[in-house]
Amino acid sequence: MELQLIDLTKKYGSFTALDRVNITFTEGIYGILGANGAGKSTMMNLLTDNISRTDGKILFDGVDILKLGRDFRRILGYMPQEQGCYAHMTAATFLSYMADLKSIPKKRAKAEIEKLLQITNLYDVRHKKLGGYSGGMKQRVLLAQALLGDPKIVILDEPTAGLDPKERIRIRNFISSLSSGRIILLATHIVSDIESISDQIIMMKRGRVVGVDTPENLTDSVADKVKETVCRPDELESVRERYRVGNVFRRGGETWVRVVGDELPDGGRFVPDHLSLEDVYLYYLGE
Numbered sequence: 001m002e003l004q005l006i007d008l009t010k011k012y013g014s015f016t017a018l019d020r021v022n023i024t025f026t027e028g029i030y031g032i033l034g035a036n037g038a039g040k041s042t043m044m045n046l047l048t049d050n051i052s053r054t055d056g057k058i059l060f061d062g063v064d065i066l067k068l069g070r071d072f073r074r075i076l077g078y079m080p081q082e083q084g085c086y087a088h089m090t091a092a093t094f095l096s097y098m099a100d101l102k103s104i105p106k107k108r109a110k111a112e113i114e115k116l117l118q119i120t121n122l123y124d125v126r127h128k129k130l131g132g133y134s135g136g137m138k139q140r141v142l143l144a145q146a147l148l149g150d151p152k153i154v155i156l157d158e159p160t161a162g163l164d165p166k167e168r169i170r171i172r173n174f175i176s177s178l179s180s181g182r183i184i185l186l187a188t189h190i191v192s193d194i195e196s197i198s199d200q201i202i203m204m205k206r207g208r209v210v211g212v213d214t215p216e217n218l219t220d221s222v223a224d225k226v227k228e229t230v231c232r233p234d235e236l237e238s239v240r241e242r243y244r245v246g247n248v249f250r251r252g253g254e255t256w257v258r259v260v261g262d263e264l265p266d267g268g269r270f271v272p273d274h275l276s277l278e279d280v281y282l283y284y285l286g287e
Helices: 038-049 072-075 093-103 106-119 135-146 165-177 193-197 214-223 233-242 277-285
Strands: 003-012 015-025 026-033 057-061 076-079 153-157 184-187 200-205 208-213 226-230 244-251 254-261
Touching: 003 038, 015 038, 015 057, 015 208, 015 254, 026 193, 026 277, 038 153, 038 184, 072 076, 093 106, 093 135, 135 153, 135 165, 165 193, 165 244, 184 193, 193 277, 200 214, 200 277, 208 277, 214 226, 214 277, 233 244, 233 254, 244 277, 254 277
Parallel strands: 026 184, 026 200, 076 153, 153 184
Antiparallel strands: 003 015, 003 057, 200 208, 226 254, 244 254
16 A cells, blocks of 8 residues: 655645655554644645645555545545534534445444544543534544544544643554554644654655654654753843753753754753654754
């Protein structure tokens, strides 16, 4: 199974939202990192054919998805960032409606819906109207509908936004369990979510892919680019102006800063054993 993007481009007038992207996806979980406007959602909307491409190709096993049409949509599950639920429907009714749109046989749909409601911790409120759901509950409903029909390609745009830490871990672990036999693309601002479950990380900036690698290789690549150093509170602003600062924290009664970049303070200490994707993000994608 292979999903291939070849010179994929999307323009809005003179603005280029996605610029000649070339990636080949195979089975596994791909975390997509990038700031707002990096092109993450544009790429996902092109993959789901929600918007038309300006140039390039999207091939599934060598065939353009536009030619595959309905056959491609049958194996696709998509969770959009926007919470476009029907407020007057209950969760159970909404999922049944989505199953009908996907042409899933009723008996199979009933079993799948019950299972997904249990997994997303919505079973006890399945008959409550979506208009009364919190933002986090709506997120879980959208995730459930994306997984109806056992899709081979799953595209998730900010799947854990609005969830409390316990629910985030639950959903993250569930997504990880789905990876066998599937291509899963996961875009999120919560770096820890993709750090722990992704096989590959795609870094995007200003419509372009600037790197694709494993989380381990990416963190190794910034081993000599991260320092922690003591900083007096009255010096903090000047340090932020000069360096790319990550976390600011208290330790032993002192203020410490975590600095990422090619230029680092003379003092402080490197932290090669405590690197994270947040450091990678700041180094490669931070302004």
